[in-house]
Amino acid sequence: xxxxxxxxxxxxxxxxxxxxxxxxxxxxxxxxxxxxxxxxxxxxxxxxxxxxxxxxxxxxxxxxxxxxxxxxxxxxxxxxxxxxxxxxxxxxxxxxxxxxxxxxxxxxxxxxxxxxxxxxxxxxxxxxxxxxxxxxxxxxxxxxxxxxxxxxxxxxxxxxxxxxxxxxxxxxxxxxxxxxxxxxxxxxxxxxxxxxxxxxx
Amino acid sequence: xxxxxxxxxxxxxxxxxxxxxxxxxxxxxxxxxxxxxxxxxxxxxxxxxxxxxxxxxxxxxxxxxxxxxxxxxxxxxxxxxxxxxxxxxxxxxxxxxxxxxxxxxxxxxxxxxxxxxxxxxxxxxxxxxxxxxxxxxxxxxxxxxxxxxxxxxxxxxxxxxxxxxxxxxxxxxxxxxxxxxxxxxxxxxxxxxxxxxxxxxxxxxxxxxxxxxxxxxxxxxxxxxxxxxxxxxxxxxxxxxxxxxxxxxxxxxxxxxxxxxxxxxxxxxxxxxxxxxxxxxxxxxxxxxxxxxxxxxxxxxxxxxxxxxxxxxxxxxxxxxxxxxxxxxxxxxxxxxxxxxxxxxxxxxxxxxxxxxxxxxxxxxxxxxxxxxxxxxxxxxxxxxxxxxxxxxxxxxxxxxxxxxxxxxxxxxxxxxxxxxxxxxxxxxxxxxxxxxxxxxxxxxxxxxxxxxxxxxxxxxxxxxxxxxxxxxxxxxxxxxxxxxxxxxxxxxxxxxxxxxxxxxxxxxxxxxxxxxxxxxxxxxxxxxxxxxxxxxxxxxxxxxxxxxxxxxxxxxxxxxxxxxxxxxxxxxxxxxxxxxxxxxxxxxxxxxxxxxxxx
Numbered sequence: 178x179x180x181x182x183x184x185x186x187x188x189x190x191x192x193x194x195x196x197x198x199x200x201x202x203x204x205x206x207x208x209x210x211x212x213x214x215x216x217x218x219x220x221x222x223x224x225x226x227x228x229x230x231x232x233x234x235x236x237x238x239x240x241x242x243x244x245x246x247x248x249x250x251x252x253x254x255x256x257x258x259x260x261x262x263x264x265x266x267x268x269x270x271x272x273x274x275x276x277x278x279x280x281x282x283x284x285x286x287x288x289x290x291x292x293x294x295x296x297x298x299x300x301x302x303x304x305x306x307x308x309x310x311x312x313x314x315x316x317x318x319x320x321x322x323x324x325x326x327x328x329x330x331x332x333x334x335x336x337x338x339x340x341x342x343x344x345x346x347x348x349x350x351x352x353x354x355x356x357x358x359x360x361x362x363x364x365x366x367x368x369x370x371x372x373x374x375x376x377x378x
Numbered sequence: 379x380x381x382x383x384x385x386x387x388x389x390x391x392x393x394x395x396x397x398x399x400x401x402x403x404x405x406x407x408x409x410x411x412x413x414x415x416x417x418x419x420x421x422x423x424x425x426x427x428x429x430x431x432x433x434x435x436x437x438x439x440x441x442x443x444x445x446x447x448x449x450x451x452x453x454x455x456x457x458x459x460x461x462x463x464x465x466x467x468x469x470x471x472x473x474x475x476x477x478x479x480x481x482x483x484x485x486x487x488x489x490x491x492x493x494x495x496x497x498x499x500x501x502x503x504x505x506x507x508x509x510x511x512x513x514x515x516x517x518x519x520x521x522x523x524x525x526x527x528x529x530x531x532x533x534x535x536x537x538x539x540x541x542x543x544x545x546x547x548x549x550x551x552x553x554x555x556x557x558x559x560x561x562x563x564x565x566x567x568x569x570x571x572x573x574x575x576x577x578x579x580x581x582x583x584x585x586x587x588x589x590x591x592x593x594x595x596x597x598x599x600x601x602x603x604x605x606x607x608x609x610x611x612x613x614x615x616x617x618x619x620x621x622x623x624x625x626x627x628x629x630x631x632x633x634x635x636x637x638x639x640x641x642x643x644x645x646x647x648x649x650x651x652x653x654x655x656x657x658x659x660x661x662x663x664x665x666x667x668x669x670x671x672x673x674x675x676x677x678x679x680x681x682x683x684x685x686x687x688x689x690x691x692x693x694x695x696x697x698x699x700x701x702x703x704x705x706x707x708x709x710x711x712x713x714x715x716x717x718x719x720x721x722x723x724x725x726x727x728x729x730x731x732x733x734x735x736x737x738x739x740x741x742x743x744x745x746x747x748x749x750x751x752x753x754x755x756x757x758x759x760x761x762x763x764x765x766x767x768x769x770x771x772x773x774x775x776x777x778x779x780x781x782x783x784x785x786x787x788x789x790x791x792x793x794x795x796x797x798x799x800x801x802x803x804x805x806x807x808x809x810x811x812x813x814x815x816x817x818x819x820x821x822x823x824x825x826x827x828x829x830x831x832x833x834x835x836x837x838x839x840x841x842x843x844x845x846x847x848x849x850x851x852x853x854x855x856x857x858x859x860x861x862x863x864x865x866x867x868x869x870x871x872x873x874x875x876x877x878x879x880x881x882x883x884x885x886x887x888x889x890x891x892x893x894x895x896x897x898x899x900x901x902x903x904x905x906x907x908x909x910x911x912x913x914x915x916x917x918x919x920x921x922x923x924x925x926x927x928x929x930x931x932x933x934x935x936x937x938x939x940x941x942x943x944x945x946x947x948x949x950x951x952x953x954x955x956x957x958x959x960x961x962x963x964x965x966x967x968x969x970x971x972x973x974x975x976x977x978x
Contacts, residue, residue: 254942
């Protein structure tokens, strides 16, 4: 069933009107609205598939306990200690990242599918895996950050939310569940009308 | 007689009036003026306003000084002119307000043509109470200059009155070698800094704008080359996205993946790889010696195939094609660096390529080395090299990745503990650089010489300023960080479509020239004796203090160290070195020219 949906969605997306791998955002207001509307539906569909396919148990094993310990206990003598000690388990990271990439490939234009997870025992959230276009309406470049209300809502309710905060960007937030049917994280499926740029340093 | 006498009195009156209005001085390159009639605090020691200057120079290089106009009253038609037997490059100095200490410092150098008409105070710099304008003079001494004493003079015309300061350059027989003893590297990442600094030039899109952007990047290669340095710009980010032009365009997937176009890459990098970007420079055209490749965990192979046959197929197909293209183009004088900059804290990949802290991550370097070797034909004249920027686990990596990494870029502070590794690395043909920051404008002028001097004393091949093109927002209004991330500024607001140098870049260049001379001397005689002389002249230290750390690295495993541990362990080493005097390097320069003149 999952696979059928995957293939069907892929076929749908293959017929989308795109040019040169860049999101097709037309110049006129009405066609822009139509294209954005179409794009939004496509991203929502990817998010729906992501919720079905991403293994929340695997995701829970990505960030090491040692890394979490350093994130939760700051060192007044070393402002960089959390970043310097950030570490992940390779296997679950790779497995999940590959799934995220496959999901992003369902759109024939640049889409990133990123994994976000709450930081245990805090009200914060952390980006755990991102992908090559550096797209996000939420990430501030930090190891962890305050939980945006939209993400909090997804984690609490299991709803899928579509967000358009930054000009030209559409994000769809959808829950990720583990085998206990707990919501352990969320995906941000995101696309932008602007050309991607690499992050620096 | 009466009439004549009146004329004399009139002339004297005008002359005295002018003296009150504008004074004209010359100052050494190491004593930077402030805009209010004094010197910047850090350069105050030994500073004086002079009416003439005597300089020494070897051949095949630059010698520098500053001209200073002081005036308590406004001047609307001042003019500067220079007479010199040698070519001179003249710049007007820009006084930056420096946010960290709220003082003004001259740093950006705006090229001017002399004679140059100007106003006092500078309406563009717009500093309330400004009474000083300053000019930087670079005199180029060609290699075929006949040794001897050359006289020149600078003239200030203020209305009808002229003031002159003579300068004398004693050119020795010494010749500055064409090749530098150190690769003095200015590093940068991506293009964000470029777009922020050239809003006019880069506004719009299309091929013409793309060419303009590429030309701008080439101008950065050029300015650092002309100032005896090299330049790096990394074309990919922490999650693997490659900026347009920094890699050939690819098509296909798996075993069908291959390069479909070199157009952008060749337009961007072709001129620096064949040297034509440096046509017209005083050093002459040469291919760049080093260059980052776009290779990263996401390029050219899709990360999706990591650990699968498709990853190797995509990697070896594309890198093999790159080798062939470079060979066909004759780009065999450049080392193409396979360098992994990503850090897992930025969430793109599961391993650190930069500054590895966790030993398990070293395994990835082994995999990529195998992939690289499988991509290249044996005995290729194209030089690919694996590069590692290393700090926490420097010593361990130097052993574990022996034969894998060919270019080491080691944290300059921590390298003080591991200098003993250098002979073995050099023996196996590795290149070793150290890296660090850039002294801000509020530091004493001669501090710019400390890093290259230390690199020369260590015997490494280069020093990398980890970020050297990013002056921050609105640097001509205020420097937010003392300019500690830049040695060049955008010339756009002055109508120059490219970078302009800084005083610190010029002083660094002069340091390298002198180190080039000193290295020749060290090869001829006792390296230790030469270096001992140099450090004594520089800051009255001993060579042993530079070469040996009085304290060991922190105890325990590097993975458990903190930055504070490292900082504490480095303190005894750093504490050995007093702040150098402003003219510290001037003394070294004079020694270098004198020594080289005696033996060459």
